[in-house]
Amino acid sequence: GAGVSQSPSNKVTEKGKDVELRCDPISGHTALYWYRQSLGQGLEFLIYFQGNSAPDKSGLPSDRFSAERTGGSVSTLTIQRTQQEDSAVYLCASSLPTGLAGGKQETQYFGPGTRLLVL
Amino acid sequence: AQKVTQAQTEISVVEKEDVTLDCVYETRDTTYYLFWYKQPPSGELVFLIRRNSFDEQNEISGRYSWNFQKSTSSFNFTITASQVVDSAVYFCALSDSGGSYIPTFGRGTSLIVHP
Numbered sequence: 001g002a003g004v005s006q007s008p009s010n011k012v013t014e015k016g017k018d019v020e021l022r023c024d025p026i027s028g029h030t031a032l033y034w035y036r037q038s039l040g041q042g043l044e045f046l047i048y049f050q051g052n053s054a055p056d057k058s059g060l061p062s063d064r065f066s067a068e069r070t071g072g073s074v075s076t077l078t079i080q081r082t083q084q085e086d087s088a089v090y091l092c093a094s095s096l097p098t099g100l101a102g103g104k105q106e107t108q109y110f111g112p113g114t115r116l117l118v119l
Numbered sequence: 120a121q122k123v124t125q126a127q128t129e130i131s132v133v134e135k136e137d138v139t140l141d142c143v144y145e146t147r148d149t150t151y152y153l154f155w156y157k158q159p160p161s162g163e164l165v166f167l168i169r170r171n172s173f174d175e176q177n178e179i180s181g182r183y184s185w186n187f188q189k190s191t192s193s194f195n196f197t198i199t200a201s202q203v204v205d206s207a208v209y210f211c212a213l214s215d216s217g218g219s220y221i222p223t224f225g226r227g228t229s230l231i232v233h234p
Contacts, residue, residue, distance in 0.1 A: 033221075040226075041226060041227075042123075042210060042224040042225055042226040042227055043210065043212075043222075043224040045221050045222070045223075048221060056221065058221075059221070089162065091164065093164075107154070107166050107169050108166070108222070109166060110156075110163055110164035110165075110166075111163065112161065112162055112163040113162050113163065115162075
């Protein structure tokens with residue numbers, strides 16, 4: 001079946017512009033995560049959506065970052081007034097929670113990422 | 120607080136060599152989950168294994184094997200008879216209730232397998 005898809009694959013923007021990154025999770029997966037991966041670094045958690053629950057925004061680095069998930073499926077990560085330090089690969093993952101802890105321990109399946117370059 | 124340490128930044132081996140990637144974790148929880156992911160040059164993370172803290176049995180899957188030792192808080196990954204296609208960055212991750220089960224990833228180990 002189809003995996004997690006993300007668009008665009010690459011995005012180059014100028015400092016100060018807003019960008020929107022899109023994630024299409026695996027069909028039926030109710031949990032969706034956004035991560036940021038800077039060059040040579042591990043994954044930095046940004047935000048977590050689970051069904052109709054309030055999202056866990058604890059990882060968002062500043063109020064310039066926001067995300068929404070419409071209809072429990074597609075998610076959009078928005079970065080306003082981009083800065084050069086926002087340049088990174090933004091990864092989306094989805095999972096199907098089946099157990100405890102809201103299912104956050106379930107296996108995550110990742111998309112190919114969006115490579116953002118802020119000039 | 121949860122923490123994952125992958126001390127090896129980069130490993131370079133010749134094809135057919137065995138290689139072990141180390142992962143050491145820190146958690147105060149008794150219930151937690153450990154993961155390994157592979158990130159090939161294409162960039163997409165590929166799930167390899169998930170292990171919960173109550174299952175210390177080692178696992179083998181083809182050329183891959185994992186050694187989970189709670190006594191040393193380690194979850195090491197061994198590739199036997201490495202191949203060029205194994206070249207990738209490998210991430211170890213931990214999720215526990217202290218982090219509300221949001222996974223914490225190590226910084227990754229870059230494995231380069233030379234022909």
